Amino acid sequence: MSAVTPRAMGQALDRLEGADKVRGLAPYAFEHPVPHPAYLSAVRSTVATGEIVGIDCSQASAQPGVLAVLTHLNAPRLGTDDGELRILQSGDVAFRGQFVGGVIAETSEIARHAAGLVRVEYRERPHDVDLESSRERGQLRVPQQTMALFPMDIDKGDVDSALASAAVQVDCTYRTAWYNHNPLEPHTTIARWTSDGLTLHVSTQHPRGVQTTVATAFRLEPDQVRVFSPHVGGAFGSKGPRHSDVILAVMAAQLVPDRPVRFALTRHEMFTQTGYRTPTIQRVRLGADTDGRLTAVSHESIEQTSRLKEFAEHATRATPTVYATPHLRTRQQLAALDLPTPVIMRAPGECPGMYALESAMDELAIACGLDPVELRLRNEPDTHPLDGLPFSSRNLSACLREGARRFGWESRDPTPRARRRDGWLVGTGMAATTYPTLRLPGSKVTIRVTPDGRHTVLMAAVDIGTGTRTALTQVAADALRVDLAQVELRLGDTAYPPAAPEGGSAGITSWGATICEGADELRRRLAADHGGTVPAEGLEVTVDMPENPHLKQYAMHAFGAQFAEVRVREETGEIRVPRQLGVYAVGRVVNPKTARSQLIGGMTMGLSMALHEASLLDPRYGHVVNHDLATYHVSSNADVGTVEAYWIEEDDPYVNPMGTKGIGEIGIVGAAAAIANAVHHATGVRIRELPITLDKLLPYA
């Protein structure tokens, strides 16, 4: 693995697709011009669990303009055993809102109206949708490992004795809400069956994944399925794994061969069909000596999954990495409920887990009478606390110090509820943040060069708004040692070599390292076979993502420190966040402009998580009642104050040839804890359940 010399990397370039996006001309999946499209509208179950005993499509079918009605009675048998994807395979209903049919019609208006005319009769079964009561009844199980990095359950040393004998102890339980990703572009598909196979335009983080999933489900060869995904209107994890909307669209298209079928989930449907972040109940116990040095850490998380499929968010995943402690325990338990299946959402694991751990660290700082920044500095490990590996680079201390300096932390009076300004209680809080430097398998790239020196780089990667198209072009230019203008990067089409999913902040690591390998191979071939000159017919190479020889030798993680100022209206409990500031150590920053946007976007989503967002379940019916953007509040412009993101120089030769660590997720990690800690500093009240809303503060006004 040879390091790439930065020339294009490090430049703050505007997004390459900017001029298209500001005019609305960059086509998202649903928008591709297709000849004579038909429209699909879904029929969804109105019971939480049960069985369909009768289904009457006569009224729907009789509507002028209706082309076909899809139910479990005429749906094809699927070749997948994925419980979430196996829709319409029987009359069984596993959660409220599950797809039970669909109507295909000439227009979207007709399809939607007719979908409402499909009459479905159910025999209901009692359902169980309540995480808290499952926990009380002890109906929990240990999950299978789903997010490999560390084992879910860790035992190092003797936590119980260490906790019992610790001079200072914290034992608190924190709760996070059910969050929905709500990318602004809903999940959308255009599906068209022809005699050659299937063409799909899908809003996805992983075109190759859609291709193989659909091929398996519909018993096709992968090369009979072509997936386009040039622009994606946000995803945050929901468009990573496949969901049943693509399956429904493909089933529908089968009923109207040759016609492209357009399917966009409604915003309501986005709350049941696309996964969500599980609520968590996390107990954190910390033991420390009087100097604030941790002697024991215990972190347990309880979460939910569905009965259809297991997904466990590894909320304790960051815990072994952040602080030195001789005794450590992590535990994870799941309740399987009659609900949709949760899924990865921006920093799955780290995001809810670090909210709990960093809130507990704030409580420990107070218990020890220490400054929260100082407490964290005192618990810096020399090597990875779990496996003893050296860090490839670790600059948490530098981030803490630089963040404190920029934020003006030094003058902070730790006394809670001690500052009032114009009727507002004012407080500040901070938290550490971390995210692992991951690489995901499954990438290849093809690079072509022509005698005029132009390079075309092809891979089925995607830009979901992260700035990939621009940053990866910068990586490619430096890997190929040419100017940016000589590189054309083509993404979002499974006709190109497969690429690992967009996720885990691993895009640049996985795809970039693959491109660097391709550039090396191109140079080798040019030198060996062509005397260093590009032949008249051009030259093309295709390579796989290379191994990283350092993976087993170093622990690879990004770090950072987040600070927040909070104001709470004394009489009403209204909470405002005038300022957020983060300093990060994320390796090389490829494009400072788009990177900053990623970081502040994550921090703002963390603000939204801390104060605004929660999907509220009605246990009687088993559905999210606030399933729209009016009542599920995501932060709006007026909710957000100043958001500052900085990074320190960090040279990491081990992570990948670019020296990058990934930036898409770390911004949300710790943001909620910094705000929650600031709320405590402002009010003297510790709310251990997100979101922190004024009704939770009012009793203490």
Added chain:
Amino acid sequence: MDTEITLRVDGADHRLTVDTRTTVLDALRERLGNTSPKKGCDHGQCGACTVLLDGQRANSCLALAVAHDGAEIVTAAGLATDGELHPMQRSFITHDAFQCGYCTPGQIVSAVAMLQEAAAGWPSAVTFHPADGTDGGADAGPVDLAADPDEIRERMSGNLCRCAAYANMVPAIQEVARS
């Protein structure tokens, strides 16, 4: 029921047949193939579908096409004239005031209209001062957006951005307001 209407979209006249249930947004996207305005919620809750409807910003998902026969509509695509981007569009690019870009056409149309509203002295929740009952209305004259980012934040809050590019949008809009 189908009805024939005319719409002037981004300077071009169109005669089209719509279902009486068709929204202006779907008329644009699904009948005329103008997908510049986006559909984020279809309920008037996100602002992605914002267009200028007879000169004022409107959520086109909340407007029925039949009720706007003869209307003049400008989308973000139409703000760019003769291949030149509108200053607001250029400012959004240089400030990186978007990520995925799905909210962006709506944000930009909204921001352009909002500048006119402020220049005309329209009040907002920020301009309104409950203490003395004044609303800074028409009498108070133009609102200085460049000087008060809170005015921009408030007036742009009908447009959600899930990528959360707000902290870049505010200076992007301020810069245009200044010039």
